[in-house]
Amino acid sequence: MTPERGPETRSGTRPGPRPTNSGGGRALVLVYGILALAACARGGYEVAVKFERAPLAYSLALASGIVYAVATFALATNRRRLAWPAVVVEMAGVLVVGTLSLVDPDRFQRATVWSWFGLEYLLVPLVLPFLGVAWLRRTGRGVPVEAPARQAPGR
């Protein structure tokens, strides 16, 4: 017995931009969602409890959470025009904050998910924006990204 094929199954051959929230996009949305939760919780906690100690770093921590939340929402609901700026800001954020955390460790060490380019999160924050951009480009071209869905679901 296997799960029924859902109504969202797509052939992957239709012209025009493909949805950002199916196929590999689902895995991407899941990872974005988890990071959004992690970054929002961390940033929110830091801003609420110890904001005075490092206002800039903790504001950035919360901002990173918001950027991830926006990217998650945009990718999950196929809003390409919102997803693009979110992913680009995310890429700039991880590169800038990652660099700052090495140059000025006193202020940025351990403060955000972007510190040390996301090393604490297994470098996922560094890789993710590049995957996001690649995914938006591929789906934007409207070409099939993976093999068409199987007629008979697995064995």
Next chain:
Amino acid sequence: MSTLLVLVGTALCAVLAGWAGWRAARDRPVVLRQLYGAAVVEAYLVAQAVAVVVHPADGGSGGAKYWLYAVTQLALLPLAALWAFAERTRWSSVVLLVAALVVGFLQVRLLQVWGQG
């Protein structure tokens, strides 16, 4: 919060992740048997949460961080299962793989943040 509780949970997640990874590598979607497996893991997580509430082993308690992780890990596998029905490609296997890995990771984090605010 006992180490044994977490070790068993991490091992269950590793098995589920391995199974999903194997199917993802062979370009196969999630099948129902895997969802039964995920249900077993989920049942274990629920039992673990209940056990921690009823009888925190070392007399400590879980803070806000602990329960954020605990609630997150409970939500992940059901989400992966829903997507397994909607997405009949290898990507459902990748989603289950990621979900199982993250739950296993959160299990370890539960131990680390036990007793922290």
